[in-house]
Amino acid sequence: MVFMHISGPSFTKPALISKLLNATKHLNDFQVVISEGRPNGSTEVKRLDSTYYFEWCPINEHFMQASDILVVRGGHSTLGSALLLGKPMLIIPIADHSEQFSNAQKMVRLGVALWLDPLTAEPKDICESIHKLYSTSIYKSRAESLSKETSKYNGLDRLVSAVMDALR
Numbered sequence: 169m170v171f172m173h174i175s176g177p178s179f180t181k182p183a184l185i186s187k188l189l190n191a192t193k194h195l196n197d198f199q200v201v202i203s204e205g206r207p208n209g210s211t212e213v214k215r216l217d218s219t220y221y222f223e224w225c226p227i228n229e230h231f232m233q234a235s236d237i238l239v240v241r242g243g244h245s246t247l248g249s250a251l252l253l254g255k256p257m258l259i260i261p262i263a264d265h266s267e268q269f270s271n272a273q274k275m276v277r278l279g280v281a282l283w284l285d286p287l288t289a290e291p292k293d294i295c296e297s298i299h300k301l302y303s304t305s306i307y308k309s310r311a312e313s314l315s316k317e318t319s320k321y322n323g324l325d326r327l328v329s330a331v332m333d334a335l336r
Contacts, residue, residue, distance in 0.1 A: 169201065170198045170235060170298055171234075171238055173203050173205065173228060173238060174239075174240075174241065175241050175243060176205070176241050183286075185202070187290065189202070189219070191292075192217070198302075199218075200219045203222045203231070205225075206223040209223025211225070237257070237301050238255045238257045240257055240260075242260075251311070256311050257280060258283070258301060259281050260284050263286045279306060280310050284297060
């Protein structure tokens with residue numbers, strides 16, 4: 169399954185969603201779920217050909233966990249979740265959002281992702297990237313390896329310890 173989790177300001181979404189919907193027409197060998205990430209949008213799933221589409225998906229975490237590949241924008245929270253779950257990613261950052269571009273490049277260097285420029289990416293590029301992520305086992309094995317590494321650390325315990333040390 170490919171889960172396309174689209175976050176960010178509403179004005180940044182229509183062009184990308186259009187490209188993703190066009191790409192899904194050529195991803196017949198995958199089950200595809202798209203979450204538009206529209207706050208207050210309908211939580212009812214719509215069937216668009218072979219794609220399931222949510223305006224607002226109330227169970228994003230479940231789809232992230234069940235997916236083989238994630239298509240995301242590149243924010244810290246989403247990337248952190250993907251790393252923890254051991255999921256390869258196609259990252260399409262928000263245009264002119266330097267943090268997301270930097271995050272995408274870091275994920276590529278870690279060997280867990282591919283990224284596409286949101287202004288030049290075409291549906292064909294999206295399809296090719298998804299197929300490459302799925303058919304090249306190194307992305308999955310690297311993501312799983314990093315997931316095992318990240319699960320060794322308990323962020324809450326480390327935070328409590330740091331606060332307690334600071335209070336002493």
